[in-house]
Amino acid sequence: MVHPLNRGYRDQAAPGVEHTPGRLLSHDNAANGVHRTVLPGGLRIVTEHVPGVQSASVGLWVGVGSRDEHPDHAGAAHFLEHLLFKSTPTRTAQSIAEEIDAVGGDFNAFTAREHTCYFAHVLDNDLELAIDLVTDVVLRGQCHASDVEVERSVVLEELAMRDDDPEDLLGDAFLASVFSDHRLGRPVIGSAESVEMMTRRQLHGFHARRYRPEHMVLSVAGNIAHNEVVELAYPYFARNLDHNAVPAPRRSGTLTLKRRPSVTVLDRDNEQTHISLGVRSFGRHDSRRWALSVLNTALGGGMSSRLFQEVREKRGLAYSVYSNVDTFSDIGAFSIYAGCQDEHLGEVVDVVEKVLQDVAENGITDAECRRAQGNLRGQLVLGLEDVPSRMHRIGRSELSYGNHFTVSDTIARINAVTGDEVRAVAHELLQRPMGAAVVGPFADTADLPASVRRLCRIT
Incomplete structure (x- = not known):
């Protein structure tokens, strides 16, 4: 047509x-x-x-x-x-x-x-x-x-x-x-x-x-x-072109925020309480993002992850618990999500806190590192088996980076991450000031369980 x-x-x-x-x-x-x-x-x-x-x-x-x-x-x-x-x-x-x-x-x-x-x-x-x-x-x-x-x-x-x-x-x-x-x-x-x-x-x-x-x-x-x-x-x-125009430069730089993260409480009468808590992390141009991807996967990226095993499999405190990374040009956010019964919120966050403290001090095991790398490799390749995913990959790469890594290049970068690099990232990030959002039957931060207030340093 x-x-x-x-x-x-x-x-x-x-x-x-x-x-x-x-x-x-x-x-x-x-x-x-x-x-x-x-x-x-x-x-x-x-x-x-x-x-x-x-x-x-x-x-x-x-x-x-x-x-x-x-x-x-x-x-x-x-x-x-x-x-x-x-x-x-x-x-x-x-x-x-x-x-x-x-x-x-x-x-x-x-x-x-x-x-x-x-x-x-x-x-x-x-x-x-x-x-x-x-x-x-x-x-x-x-x-x-x-x-x-x-x-x-x-x-x-x-x-x-x-x-x-x-x-x-x-x-x-x-x-x-x-x-x-x-x-x-x-x-x-x-x-x-x-x-x-x-x-x-x-x-x-x-x-x-x-x-x-x-x-x-x-x-x-x-x-x-x-x-x-x-x-x-x-x-x-082809119409009304500015022939002197060139592609806009990629977004880059480092964003420094003066205010520390805070805690937001949204009072809702749901069947569950939902919580996300986390810290500021790296932008997409930071080389440490590869180690952060491995850390994120080991902590909350699958059924064998620490959080899934400790919160759901061993204690049955939540159906859904996972970690996530939001990445922007100059900053990012690493977060953990859980949805649970209202009365379980304190215990859930207590378990999460212990997991984070252990990983911040000791890192992840070599077996966890290898599993996380294999997970990332598989998800990368499987995610490119449909045409829209490939279109999104090359479009985002051009807009965000101005270049295109082969799948093999990306896998090589994932494989190159060492346990020491993951431990260094965990030690740095997991001790940063933590922010949180809670959706549940709580009027304000004073109503939150002690574990939430302790982890987020609410006085």
Whole structure:
């Protein structure tokens, strides 16, 4: 299908396009490659051919997220993500839905703290339609005042749904506790107050200022050819180009926060109490992140992990308990989650505290280190067995790092982590000031069990 937006361009060459095949990446097959092209205006195109499939996954990544918002319009990136699907100069929301449904495809988007992604997954024969839809919505989505009011109601419903889900609510509350008043601590979705106050002018301005080709990456994976993707994508970005623009530099640096982590209590009458507690950790450019991944997996990444064994298997105190790492460009957060009966919260946290103290002082065993490395290797490879996952991998890599590690390179980095490196990371992180969020029948921090107040140093 050639959409009217493309007429007159379909057979046009891409003047000045730098066809620069990137480093050939493969996983047991030299024909699997990631290629990279930079268009005039700064758009980066990265593709990976995946043999043996009959689909294509297209993602247009924008290096803009909730941390780029002014406090007065918190949630703008997420609100805009909703709004752009409502209409373009040549499409309505209904026609967008009908076109993707007619080919059995999927068209969606998500907003994070440092980026936004609009993506479609279709049969390989419908690659042109997918690129057409994604670029039309992202580049030409309109911000009509009437659509703003409709989507305002939808986002407010999404906020209400978040508030009804204790784990979702807890996740936002935990990051707010860890990052205090920094933008990383604000919910991606914003607040009911900020969403209600958002104006069409603010949203349109956010779109016009932030959604520039130099801040974008087009990633495509599946049964595709790189040059075809470049040819299909170029016409959408060929108008009103700033030929002096170059890709925006990656986010980097080190974030230092003055306020220590805090404890947030959300009084809810749930069937369980939910708790997340943790510390500030490393950004994604810190070489210690590999050791942290191994530590995270050994502590709470599977059924053999310390926390799962000690909290659930040996004592039956919780059904769900795990650890997690949130990683941003300049900082991160290491956290532990548990959901349990209200009366078990104190004992759960007491067990968690003992596990953390032991690992901080003694590290993990060599057997735990090997198991964690094997877990990470398996999860990495298994996670790349579907086309959308490969599209997400190359898109995030280009946007976040500006380069692409082979799967073999990544596995080699995981394997290179030593027990001493894990012990050093554990010793440093697990003795840092700890923040926490609790969703349960507690009015304030004074109502929390003694183990929670002790671990988080609440006086």
